[in-house]
Amino acid sequence: MIELNALTRRYGRTTAVDDLTLTVRPGHVTGFLGPNGAGKSTTLRMIIGLTEPTSGTVTVDGVRFADRPRGLRHAGALLDAGDVHGGRSAVAHLWALARSNGIARGRVDEVLREVGLSAAARRRIGGFSLGMRQRLGIAAALLGDPPVLLFDEPFNGLDPEGVRWVRDLFRRLAAEGRTVFVSSHLMSEMQNCVDRLVVIGRGRLIAEQSLAEFAAGSTRAGVSVRTPDAAGLAAVLAAEGADVRPGDAGALIVTGLTAARIGDLALAHRIGLHELSTRTASLEDAFMALTADSVEYLAGEGIR
Template sequence: MIEVNELTKRYGRTVAVDGLTFTVEPGCVTGFLGPNGAGKSTTLRMIIGLNEPTSGSVTVQGHRFRDHPRGLRHVGALLDASDVHGGRSAVAHLGVLARTNAIPLRRVDEVLAEVGLAGAARRRIGGYSLGMKQRLGIAAALLGDPPVLLFDEPLNGLDPEGVRWVRGLFRRLAAEGRTVFVSSHLMSEMEHTADHLVVVGRGRLIADEPLASFAARGRGSSVTVRTPDADALAGVLTAAGAQVRPDGEERLVVTGLDADAIGELAHRHGHRLRELATSAASLETAFMELTADSVEYLAGESR
């Protein structure tokens, strides 16, 4: 578990992170979203002690990262896949990390095989493609078999097979009960991978909720409901804050509530449902709408 409490980071007059508070729970994939300059990378660096907070605190498994002995056994992180010594081989690079964290050297071969780099293990990293460096960075994060994993833009440079593999890897790690925190700009991949979202803008928290609930807040998503009690159910949903539009005699189109919430309200009030279908909820639409005031750089506009 990662617990962030009133975390703030200032660089002179610039506030990069402004009083962030959220918790990243184990057992699910949590996506970390925000426009450029939102403070995501700074927050990730503070979690693993690379940046010191101006105020506030962040703990991993109840302790500051720096207080964990043999850090890679507790937290694995991929923050910059290119931040490696190009003259070393993958085996040498991971071997150094293993020795300094008291990790059995057999893990080096294990993780290289897991990420698909066994055949390139003794090649110099400087000759790797970006996708191969991403795989190596993921191998380094997995090296200590840690309960907490952080990934910053892990899909950059990966081909479609690699993207699919990473998606499955994150879901498997979460299913094992680990804490998986992923920062990405690829909304389509977050829709396929994340269960929960933490969204920030200009260093402040915008949302901390399940992905489906966040996507449903965008105007591009809706739920179709078919019921013989259309008029009565429409009143219930409107009272709960939804926007309801009749679409035929028994059909309603609902925005502002997700399908789970609608089903629960219908059950609670005794209304029968014959259809409950969610349109393709657009995470991208919801993200663009809810972070519009937090975008630092707008193409085609001067600020």
């Protein structure tokens, strides 16, 4: 379990993380979302003791990570796949981590097999592709067989097979009762692998809920309707208290009424329908709607 209590980090006059309180529980894959500059990387670094909080506390299973002499046995993390010595081999890199954390050498071979790097174990990391470095970073996170795991942008550079493997790995780790905390900008992959979401903006908590609850709260969900009499149907639905707005390719997006009720009203008013379907908001839809006021750099604004 990861617990943050009023966690704050300031850099001069800039507040990167602002009074953040949340709990990341075991048994789930928890996604960590936010626009660029929201404070996600700073938060992850504070969890594993690489950045000191300005105020507040963060613990891993009730103890500050920095107070654990053999930290990799308690929490593993992939924060930057490029942050490794390019002149070392993969096996030498992992063996150094194992020795410093009292981990048996045999575990190095196990994690290399698990991430698919056994054949490249003695190659220099400097010659690895980004996808191979990601796999090595995941191997390092798994090395101590820890109950808590953190991953920052783990899908970058992976081919489709690698993406599916990482997705399945996260689900398996959570099913084993571990705490899995994943940050990524790839919304489609997050939607496919996470159970719960933590969303921050400008360093502050915006949402902490299940994936289903988060998507259901989007204003972009509703019922999609296509009709040759869009104006007439819109007037009928508005009179029933529905919110009606234009959608793609001439469709109407209706919220506040079920598809069945819309169909009944159209029939009663002799309005023909060409399409009537429930529209579920994607994770990307919900995220964009919720964080619109927290985006620091917005494309299309022009130069001011």
